[in-house]
Amino acid sequence: METTAASSITIAAYPGCPPRLLRTHPGREDYAAYRDSGGYRSLTAADELLDDVERSGLLGRGGAAFPMAVKLRAVRDNGRRTDSGTVVIANGEEGEPASIKDRWLLRNRPHLVLDGLRLAAAIVEADRAYVYVSDLESARSVETALSELDAGALGAITVAVWTVNPGYIAGEETAAVRALNGGPVKPTDKPPRPFQSGVDGRPTLVSNVETLAGLPYIQQHGSTAFSSQGTPQSPGTLLVTVTGADRPPGLYEVPHGLPMAELLALHGVSSDQVRGALLGGYFAGLLNRDVLDATVDHETFRRLGSGLGCGAISLITDDCPVAVAASVLAYFDRENAGQCGSCFNGTAAMAAVGGALRDGVATEEDLTRLRRWSVVLRGRGACATLDAATNVAASLLDQFPQSVQHHLDDACRTCQLGAFRADRPYAVEEVGQP
Secondary structure, three states, rough: EEEEEEOEEEEEOHHHHHHOOOOOOOOOHHHHHHHHHHOOOOOHHHHHHHHHHHHOOOEEOOOOOOHHHHHHHHHHHHHHHHOOEEEEEEEOOOOOOOOEEEEEEEHHOOOHHHHHHHHHHHOOOEEEEEEEEHHHHHHHHHHHHHHHOOOOOOOOOEEEEOOOOHHHHHHHHHHHHHOOOOOOOOOOOOOOOOOOOOHHOOEEEEHHHHHHOOOHHHHHHHHHHHOOHHHOEEEEEEEEEEOOOOOOOOEEEEEOEEEHHHHHHOOOOOHHOOOEEEEEOOOOOOHHHHHHEEEEEEHHHHHOOOOOOOOEEEEEEOOOOOHHHHHHHHHHHHOOOOOOOOHHHHHHHHHHHHHHEEEEEOOHHHHHHHHHHHOOOOOOOOOOOOHHHHHHHHHHHHOHHHHHHHHHHHOOOHHOOOOOOOOOOOOOOOOOOO
16 A cells, blocks of 8 residues: 655555555545444453453554553553552654654544554543544544444543643653643653553553554454564564655554665665664664664664664654754753753753754863763653653764764764754654545
């Protein structure tokens, strides 16, 4: 399947891998079409489905790749222990500017997400659920989907759409809980984590919408079919957003373990063009041409000292990696919540060095400080924003030492022709429909 949206975004499934999350038919999928494809099946044994999710090896698709079954079981057990009831949040607040997968699912396959939300709620014995978004078109799509449902289609749960202002930190799980509890959309210190005490003090499952969208497939086809694609450590398919290389953005459903060379071919980019990549949206930082030897799975990227994260891969071709890193660090400086001194001051300091390095005015002492900050500031904030900034700083220094040296000498030929500058590097502003 390959189509081009009106907004010039390529939507495609990997050849020979029947799509599970994307659709072969254009346009938004309505209730009748989704139900006719086998959706909203009755669930007679939630514990059996939980066991099947565990056997499937489904990992979270929001970035952390945490086992979904472990998360489900923890929320269910805490709810039973406290006798307080549980809550489920479908997290569609896609804070990574270089990712479009969640918006695409919510706009085009809202019933797949709602079906997964229904199943997760049944497993954890929740009576209340939320679809948490900032994208207004996604919110309208889900509201329309809810209005299409027959009585009882979602079982015993009530579902509401909760809309917040967009921001990098808005999708962090404690920020979502805090917003739903009437507070600001900012992360909180942990513990407690939402699975312990979340919305109204109840154990709360906060799950990325793509993760939830995997549950109906497991219910319909079973764990063995789910893991027939992918690798033993990263089973199943995933949605990958590819940007950069002077190409329209692409959203691809591919099996975990796909060689990067094949992903590049699907996107229409030659390996010879690629200097490196910005991975996991912005969180995992930069990787040099070693990215070409990778396969698209969590274990391979970890071995390379990077991460797959939310599946957003921004290719660096004609742009200078120093200038790209400087723009990302400046973004983190603007987007941090402003409530942790280490993050507020740390992102500002790293952004200042990044900008000075890009502009050819940094010193060796600046780089020494940047390297030290990239180590000592890890883990100091209430959320992962500061860790993301340290990942970008450390990976720039480790992966592109020659480019860094050229900038120390103010001799980067790429930047002399016009340095890369972007408020939201590789951002995908429009999603559209296939």
